[in-house]
Amino acid sequence: MWDRLTIHQIFFFAFSLAALSWLLAPKVGCDSISADGMNNSVGSYCLLGSRTRSEASVITRLRAWGNSRSSSRTVSNGWSAVGGQTYGVYYHHQDPCGSSSGSADSMALGLAAGTVGVETMGSITCPAIRSNLVSIKTTAGLVVRDNVAITILRGSVGPITRIVKDAIPFQTVPDYTKSCKIDGLLNSRLGVPRNNAENPFATNMNLTPIMETFDRVLDVIRGLGATIIDNTNYTAYGEVNGNDAPQQLVGPSEYKMDLENHFRSLVDLIACTKSLPEEEYPSRDIAYWELASEAADFQSAEINQAVEKMKYLGGPGGIDGALDAAGADALIFPSVCSSDVPGLVGYPVICVPLGFLPEGTVEKRNPRGNLVEEAPGIPFIGRPYSEQRLIELAYAFEQFTGIGLERKPVLLPKSDFCSTMKRRGLLSRILS
Ligand SMILES: *[C@@H]1O[C@H](CO)[C@@H](O)[C@H](O)[C@H]1NC(C)=O
Numbered sequence: 091m092w093d094r095l096t097i098h099q100i101f102f103f104a105f106s107l108a109a110l111s112w113l114l115a116p117k118v119g120c121d122s123i124s125a126d127g128m129n130n131s132v133g134s135y136c137l138l139g140s141r142t143r144s145e146a147s148v149i150t151r152l153r154a155w156g157n158s159r160s161s162s163r164t165v166s167n168g169w170s171a172v173g174g175q176t177y178g179v180y181y182h183h184q185d186p187c188g189s190s191s192g193s194a195d196s197m198a199l200g201l202a203a204g205t206v207g208v209e210t211m212g213s214i215t216c217p218a219i220r221s222n223l224v225s226i227k228t229t230a231g232l233v234v235r236d237n238v239a240i241t242i243l244r245g246s247v248g249p250i251t252r253i254v255k256d257a258i259p260f261q262t263v264p265d266y267t268k269s270c271k272i273d274g275l276l277n278s279r280l281g282v283p284r285n286n287a288e289n290p291f292a293t294n295m296n297l298t299p300i301m302e303t304f305d306r307v308l309d310v311i312r313g314l315g316a317t318i319i320d321n322t323n324y325t326a327y328g329e330v331n332g333n334d335a336p337q338q339l340v341g342p343s344e345y346k347m348d349l350e351n352h353f354r355s356l357v358d359l360i361a362c363t364k365s366l367p368e369e370e371y372p373s374r375d376i377a378y379w380e381l382a383s384e385a386a387d388f389q390s391a392e393i394n395q396a397v398e399k400m401k402y403l404g405g406p407g408g409i410d411g412a413l414d415a416a417g418a419d420a421l422i423f424p425s426v427c428s429s430d431v432p433g434l435v436g437y438p439v440i441c442v443p444l445g446f447l448p449e450g451t452v453e454k455r456n457p458r459g460n461l462v463e464e465a466p467g468i469p470f471i472g473r474p475y476s477e478q479r480l481i482e483l484a485y486a487f488e489q490f491t492g493i494g495l496e497r498k499p500v501l502l503p504k505s506d507f508c509s510t511m512k513r514r515g516l517l518s519r520i521l522s
């Protein structure tokens with residue numbers, strides 16, 4: 091879906107990500123989350139050297155945990171003009187998925203203790219899962235978003251880490267540490283919206299091995315004391331995707347508004363991007379920017395109406411409706427399908443690894459020849475601000491399955507977390 095979908099792909103086509111670690115000290119800094127002393131260029135040569143008026147509060151807060159950082163930057167499908175192509179670590183020429191793949195890759199390579207990404211629809215979940223990691227896409231607005239290049243309507247900031255527990259320090263208020271309970275799935279109720287597989291992105295994939303894994307995992311979850319309520323389908327799912335979907339109107343409009351709030355005129359940016367050879371236009375196209383530059387005003391009646399429709403599709407016709415019908419705590423369905431509905435309304439998604447596709451699964455490549463290989467994940471999707479419960483479910487699942495540890499990366503870093511720390515004299519400080 092991130093290959094097709096609107097705001098996401100293009101919003102972050104230009105927006106590079108970074109990663110920051112907070113637990114011990116090194117922070118991997120960022121191009122779409124403003125940080126003092128960094129290039130906040132979102133991967134674009136046209137924006138290189140940009141400074142925001144002030145640093146994102148989320149960085150300032152994390153900075154309190156340590157005093158060093160390094161940077162990484164990537165965008166949708168791992169490419170940005172400034173950063174070039176990034177690959178996922180588990181297969182040769184693996185498409186790392188966008189747009190927070192800089193953060194996910196840094197994490198997978200062991201360059202950070204934890205990283206941060208931004209998501210509207212799949213941008214944290216997809217790269218995290220391709221890299222076999224845990225991600226928490228928080229409820230939109232739960233984590234402060236000042237000086238973060240993300241849609242205010244439904245965008246989130248959230249951690250990408252190796253295990254659920256590592257993601258908790260990010261959530262300073264409230265403290266979710268108590269959610270890490272071994273029996274978190276006991277007496278829980280989980281709905282399965284099977285018609286999410288009709289997602290146009292998923293219909294182009296070989297879903298069979300993923301669904302087989304998923305169905306096996308449902309049995310494991312039942313064994314841990316959960317009740318599975320199958321076929322709690324999204325009643326309005328038929329209107330979520332496609333050319334008439336309301337987000338086709340809303341996406342460009344909010345993108346235009348948010349981009350102009352953050353940077354400079356979209357018209358100038360389009361002209362600049364077309365003129366610089368490093369931006370690789372038209373091979374790396376800016377069709378969405380052009381769409382956005384002509385989009386209706388975000389405050390207009392037309393957009394207002396479409397936003398209301400989106401809220402319905404994500405809420406009563408989507409997540410709230412399915413949760414109510416099943417009396418469920420959360421919904422689960424393989425991650426390749428499931429970012430679209432929560433993305434309409436900024437609802438939370440906590441995703442943990444589901445392992446890898448079996449050896450010998452037919453490889454699919456994107457038009458640039460990069461491997462669209464899924465290391466599938468299982469998302470726990472809930473109502474706004476239900477992170478505490480979602481963490482309980484995800485943590486218990488992770489503890490009992492230990493999925494995701496069985497394959498070695500094919501790419502290895504030239505430097506690692508510990509040697510970086512040592513070089514900076516931080517290791518002794520932390521250990522003492
Ligand atoms: C910002 O980008 C310029 C040009 O690529 C580079 O020379 C400089 O080192 C960068 N600054 C930081 C803090 O990364």
Ligand SMILES: *[C@@H]1O[C@H](CO)[C@@H](O)[C@H](O)[C@H]1NC(C)=O
Pocket residue numbers: 283284285286287288321323
């Ligand atoms: C739910 O969706 C699946 C997949 O589209 C379909 O096979 C199933 O019949 C639906 N179930 C209900 C109860 O609507």
